[in-house]
Every structure is written in structure tokens, then in C-alpha cells.
Amino acid sequence: MKDRNASGQFRARGLVVAIGASLLLGGCASTANPQDPFEKFNRAMFTFNDAVDRTALKPAATAYKNVTPTFVQTGVNNFFSNLSDLWSSANNFAQLKGGDGFNDLTRFAVNSTLGLGGVLDIASPAGLRKHNEDLGQTLGFWGVPPGPYLMLPLLGPSTVRDTVALPGDWYGDPWTHVNDIPWRNSGIVVRAVDQRASVLDASNLLEDAALDRYEFIRDGYLQRRASRVLDTDKAEERAEKVQKGLDKVQDKVQEKVQQVQEKLGVNKTGTPDGSNAADAPAAGTPDAGSAPNNPPVPAPVSSQPVQK
């Protein structure tokens, strides 16, 4: 992991420096958190975003949630979620995750056709889970470090790397290619309101839980983002699979060993007692004298390792 980051650091440094310098204009302050050197700027942006949220987005989302029928909300959510599957699929392929890539592509194909343009999500009940990969994660996969935490106006928490990746994500978002500008813009607004509505409960909880919401969101976001880039969960699943494979191999080896032992046990009557002395020292010694009478004995002896 370290090596990957180190090599990526080199490539990303130019971009990071350029973006950092142009965006932040020295709005940095000396702070305790090494991941957040732009805390002063970020806090100002956070306050701004919060004001926008309180006055416009949250009330709109609350109204949307209370007034719109649930099936409409689900349909809107599914529709935009379906569009995002296409870009997610591309990013999965770019991260060499072929299985997930095909999965997301199939999701898009199935939901766009049988799901009436994505309004119905029929792929999820069919077992095709959503993955949500973006360009920032792809860059992270190839070793680009996240860089400092960055609070973007209106768009919320991000990092320098993910901000650099944003134009790519915009390009990869099919909705931005809608030519009719009023349609495009209202779609973007509806999507924002819908997404805000889906996290209303969570954001209320957050207000209760956090002493300092800025810090809480920052630390939570950075951890979550890192775990998404590293696919902590999937890595664990993979480790699980490897472990299972190893277990299988081990079982097979043991089986083989037992088979060999059984064979040896059968042959043992003919061969000297050297190999199975460890297996049955107690049973072996009294028999040693009466080798010709042995035939019935090997059966119980060879079955002993199996019981173990």
C-alpha cells in the first residue's frame, strides 16, 4: 500500500500543488489535524454550505419528502441512480474489477429497458448489487493519495484528489449531456433535493451526535472515503475467500496424507514398523512379536487417524 501511494504521490504532486495554490490562495492556518491544513477555508465553506442547506435545500428536501408520494420518490431516486451505474461500471473496469464492472453494466442494461428507463430498480432484487465507484476512487486505486481535505462550495466534503477528478465525474454523468438546458438544470436540482431528502434522518442524527459538526463530518468522511478506495470490505471478503481456499487445500492435503497413511497401514504388515510407530505405539508393540497374525489389526489402526 505504501509503495503504491509513494509512486502515485509523484504523479499527483503537480496537480495537487496547482489546484491547491489556485483554489485556496493561502487560506491556510496552522492546525492540529495534518489532513486538514486548509481548515480555515474549509470552515468558512462549511458555514456557507450550512447556511444554504438551512435556508433552501433542507426545507425543500423536507417538503419533497412529506408531500411527494413514496413511489415517486423511489422512481426519481432510481432514475438518477441508474444513470450513475454506467459511470460506476466504467470506473470498476478502470480498477480492474471486471466482475463488478459487468455487474453494474448489466444493472444499467436491465433497469434501462425492463425497468422503464431506470425508474424501476429490478436489478437489485435480482441480486445485482450497486457499487458506486467514481473517478476519485479510481485515482486512489492507482495510487494517487487523497491529499488535504477540501470543503467545496455547495458540493460538500471532498479531498484535493477527488476535486481534481470531479470534471471527469461530471463528464461521465449522462445527465450532463442532456442538451435541453432547462431540463438539464431542473434535473440537477431535483436530484440534489432527492439526495438531500434521502439523508434527512441521518443528518438530524449527526446534529445530535456531534459536538463540533465540522470535525465530525470531516473525520467521518475521510475514514469512509479511505475505506471505499481501499475497498476494506471487499478486501476482507477476498481474504475470506483465500482463507477458504487454503482451508480446502489443507483438507485435501490431510485427506491425501490419510490415504497414504491408510496405504501404509495396509502395507505395514509387510514393512517394518518404523513409519507407523508414532501412530500406534501402544497397539504396535505387542503385535510386533506376532507379525504373521496381524491381518485383522491394521483396520482399526488405520482408522485411528481419521477419528482425529
Place this chain on the structure above:
Amino acid sequence: MKPIAQLIVTAATVAFSTSVIAAPAPASNEAPDVLVKRVSTDVIDTVKADKDIQAGNRNKIMDLVNSKILPYVDAQKMTQQAAGRFWRQATPEQQKQLSDEFRTLLVYTYSGALAQIKNETVEFKPFRASPTDTEVEVRSQVNVTRGEPITLNYRLSKTAQGWKIYDINVLGAWLVQTYTSTFTSEINKGGIDGLIKRLRERNQQLASKPLAAPQK
């Protein structure tokens, strides 16, 4: 009138929760994954079956948290980890106050989350640990009706009273780590007493606030 009533309720719940904590947890030799599975199934079933809880009845939810969840939570270890190096600088009295207040805050937060359970199902992932382990992680995910499944992992450590949860991971972020820098900056500002005071103020604020908007 109202604040006083709230205060009494809070005092009562805190007293109750302390007594629950002090009582020995049942089935102390239960395996950690079995324990988490049992507790979470139990809690979810209770919430789904109880209309009052879904409507945000604070007392009922607090009862549920206190009786079914807190006995399996190691609040002191949780607080100790969130406080990091400051824990050793605190007096035993401060340590106790700090972990009491932190636990109360988590109870409020958790209560709010419980009131939101609707159609979610919890799926546990394969558990792997050696019998000699004293710290383990139990992994699960909450399958929701729309969107990606939500990661929900637990860290448990072995105590004399059986396995206890000391950290949870929601959506990839560990609770203790998320609180660490809050604790650090509050302590830098006003010392350990300052942090205790902040937590206490927040808890009083939460006690006087309606728990959750009624579900539709």
C-alpha cells in the same frame, strides 16, 4: 415544569443504566458473533413490533437501549480510546464523569437511530477468529430498500463479564476514531473538565428535544 420533568427522566434513565451496567451480563461465555447477532436481532424485532417506538416514544426507546444494548457495551474502554493520551492525565473521578457523559450521548444518538428502523434487514458476514483472541471484529451490513447496503461492524473485547462492544463502524467510519479529534480539540480548549462540560450540555439539550418526528 417541562425542563424539571426532563431532568428527572434523564436522571432516572442514567441511574437505571448504571445499575444495568453494574449487573452481571447474562451468558458470559457466549461467542462474540453469536452475541452481536442475538442482540441486534432482538433489538430490531422489538422495534419492528412496537408502534410506540417507531413513533418516537422516548421512554420506551431508552428502556430498550438500557436493557438490551448497554449491558454489552464497554463504555469505559470506548471513552478511554476516544480520549487517547488524555485518559491517563484524567483523575479517576474525571474518567468516570467523562465515560458517563459520553455513554449518555451515545444512548441518545442510538435511540434516534433505532426510531428509524423500518424495513431494513441485517446480514452477517462470515466470522473468523481464533479461540485465544481477546479482541475481535464482527462484520455485518444493513440492507436498505434503496441504495447501497450500509456497513455496520463491531469491535468487541473479552472482559470478565463476557464479550463487550467498544467500537462500531458505520459506513466505513469508526465511531471512536471519529470522536478522537473532537475530544482532542475540546480538551485543548478547556481541559478535561471542559470536555465533560460540553458533553453534559449537549446531553441536557438532547434530553429536552423531541426524539424523532413521527414516521409516515
